Amino acid sequence: MTERSVTHATFVVERRYPTTPARAFAAWADPRAKAVWFTGQADPDHAMDFRVGGREITRGGPPGGAVYSYEATYQDIVPDQRIVYAYAMDMDGRRISASVTTVEFKAEGDGVRLVLTEQGVYLDGLDQPEARERGIGFQLDALGEVLTAA
Numbered sequence: 001m002t003e004r005s006v007t008h009a010t011f012v013v014e015r016r017y018p019t020t021p022a023r024a025f026a027a028w029a030d031p032r033a034k035a036v037w038f039t040g041q042a043d044p045d046h047a048m049d050f051r052v053g054g055r056e057i058t059r060g061g062p063p064g065g066a067v068y069s070y071e072a073t074y075q076d077i078v079p080d081q082r083i084v085y086a087y088a089m090d091m092d093g094r095r096i097s098a099s100v101t102t103v104e105f106k107a108e109g110d111g112v113r114l115v116l117t118e119q120g121v122y123l124d125g126l127d128q129p130e131a132r133e134r135g136i137g138f139q140l141d142a143l144g145e146v147l148t149a150a
Contacts, residue, residue, distance in 0.1 A: 007122040009129030014115050015140045017147045021080045021105035021112045027143055028083055028103065037142040052077055056085070066091050081105055089127065096126040114140065 031048035048056040056072040072087035083103045099120035106113045
């Protein structure tokens, strides 16, 4: 029998970008723009319906490695201000976590401060909050590269 466990955690990741809240929000709302920085893959399996009740699905992983699936449902969207979504992560078909995430876009001086708060449940030792926080940090850094390159 498999040992079962649950770890609950909340973390906050913040970044400041030299752009407007509208432009940072658009990088989350447009499926093509989001695929560039979110998946970290050259040709991701990514589908997105950006509306309240809409879903986003991404599948992939390193060549020869585990296949990860991300399935989110948008709970709340306030243009240029916030996005709230609930999502689950699977690894090779096995559920490893479930989370609720809020992304806030706050005008700050001549830029925007993005505040991402995640409340997660990490299952059976297959995922850890520290690893997820680090991964999201890498994604937000990639978003910053996209926003400053254009």
